[in-house]
Amino acid sequence: MKRITMIHGAGGTVMTEMIKNHIMKYLGGSNAEVPLEALDDSAVINDIVFKSDSHAVKPIFFPGGDIGRLSVAGTVNDMAVMGAEPVALALGLILEEGLPIEDLDKILQSIAETCEEAEVNVITGDTKVIERGSLGGCVINTSGIGKRSEALEKNIQEVKKHRSFKERWILDSNLRNGDKIIVSGTLGDHGLAVLSAQKGYSFGSQILSDVAPLNKMIMKLLNVGGIVAMKDPTRGGLSNSLNEWSEKSKVGILVKEKKLPIRGDVEVACEMLGLDPLEIGNEGKVVIGVVAAKAEEILTALKNTKEGKDAEIIGEATKSFSEVVIETIVGGKRILAPPIGDPVPRIC
Numbered sequence: 377m378k379r380i381t382m383i384h385g386a387g388g389t390v391m392t393e394m395i396k397n398h399i400m401k402y403l404g405g406s407n408a409e410v411p412l413e414a415l416d417d418s419a420v421i422n423d424i425v426f427k428s429d430s431h432a433v434k435p436i437f438f439p440g441g442d443i444g445r446l447s448v449a450g451t452v453n454d455m456a457v458m459g460a461e462p463v464a465l466a467l468g469l470i471l472e473e474g475l476p477i478e479d480l481d482k483i484l485q486s487i488a489e490t491c492e493e494a495e496v497n498v499i500t501g502d503t504k505v506i507e508r509g510s511l512g513g514c515v516i517n518t519s520g521i522g523k524r525s526e527a528l529e530k531n532i533q534e535v536k537k538h539r540s541f542k543e544r545w546i547l548d549s550n551l552r553n554g555d556k557i558i559v560s561g562t563l564g565d566h567g568l569a570v571l572s573a574q575k576g577y578s579f580g581s582q583i584l585s586d587v588a589p590l591n592k593m594i595m596k597l598l599n600v601g602g603i604v605a606m607k608d609p610t611r612g613g614l615s616n617s618l619n620e621w622s623e624k625s626k627v628g629i630l631v632k633e634k635k636l637p638i639r640g641d642v643e644v645a646c647e648m649l650g651l652d653p654l655e656i657g658n659e660g661k662v663v664i665g666v667v668a669a670k671a672e673e674i675l676t677a678l679k680n681t682k683e684g685k686d687a688e689i690i691g692e693a694t695k696s697f698s699e700v701v702i703e704t705i706v707g708g709k710r711i712l713a714p715p716i717g718d719p720v721p722r723i724c
C-alpha cells in the first residue's frame with residue numbers, strides 16, 4: 377500500500393504530482409478568475425484574493441523567527457505576490473497537549489507584532505487541542521483575503537506601455553521572452569536557519585531566517601511598475617519557483633550563477649551538507665519578472681528597502697530554449713531541473 381511520506385510535503389516534483397494526481401482529481405472546476413487549477417500563490421474570485429496556508433515548522437522557535445511570524449508572513453506574502461493588498465486574516469491554532477502556555481503567549485505576541493508590521497488584522501479563527509504526538513508544540517493555519525490596489529492598477533498600466541498584457545493580476549503564467557528576472561535578496565537563509573535548529577548544527581556564524589511580511593515592499597515596487605510575475609520562493613527554493621514559471625508561461629529562463637546573491641556562510645554550510653542553496657526555501661524573499669525597460673528601476677527601488685538591499689537581476693526569460701538553464705561562473709550551461717523536494721523537512 378502506498379502511503380504519504382515526508383517528501384510529499386516538500387514542495388518539489390513529488391508534491392506537485394500528488395496535487396495533480398490526487399487533489400486535482402477530486403477538486404477544482406470553479407469559475408474563479410484564478411482557480412485552484414492555476415496552482416498559483418493565491419486564488420482570485422469576485423476580485424477577492426483568497427489564500428490558505430498551514431505552518432508546521434519544526435522547531436516552532438528557530439534563529440531569526442518563530443511559527444507565529446512565519447504564519448502571518450507566509451499568507452500575507454502569497455497574497456502580495458498576486459499584486460493584492462491584504463485585508464484580513466483567519467487564524468487556526470492546532471495546539472498539542474503539553475505546549476507550555478508561556479510558548480503560546482510568545483507565539484501570539486509574535487503574530488500580533490507581525491500583523492502590525494504588515495498592517496493586517498486577525499478577524500476570525502479557531503483553536504483545537506490534540507493529544508501529545510509529533511507536532512512539536514503546534515501547527516497553525518492562516519487564511520487571508522486581499523483586494524486590488526491602486527498600486528496594482530498603476531503597475532499594469534506601466535507594463536502596457538512596454539508590451540501587450542491582458543491579465544488583471546500578477547501570475548506565474550505571465551512571463552514572456554525578454555522579461556528580466558530579479559531576486560530580492562540572499563537565497564537559502566531560512567532553510568538553513570531551521571535546519572541548524574533541527575540538528576543542532578553550528579555553521580561558524582549564526583545564519584538567521586529571513587522570515588518577514590513583504591507586502592509593504594511589494595507595494596513600493598508596484599508603484600514603480602512593470603512587474604508581470606512575482607513569487608515567494610519558499611519550499612523547493614528559487615529552482616522550484618523558476619521551473620513553475622517556465623512551465624506555466626511556456627518560456628525558457630536563463631540564470632547567471634555569478635549574479636545569484638548567496639551569503640558566504642550559507643554557501644559554505646551547503647557545500648558541507650551537500651545541499652543546493654537554490655533548492656532551499658526562503659520566507660522573506662521574492663522573485664520578480666519585470667519588463668526589461670523597468671528592470672533597473674525596480675532593482676534600485678528594491679535596494680532602497682531594508683528587505684531588498686541585496687537584490688540582483690539574475691537573468692531573463694528567453695524563447696531560445698524551454699527549460700530553466702543556469703550559466704555557471706566558468707561560462708558553461710546546465711539545466712536547473714525542478715527539485716524532487718526541498719532537502720530540509722518541515723521548514724514552513
Ligand code: MG
Pocket residue numbers: 417454607608609610
Ligand atoms: Mg507562494
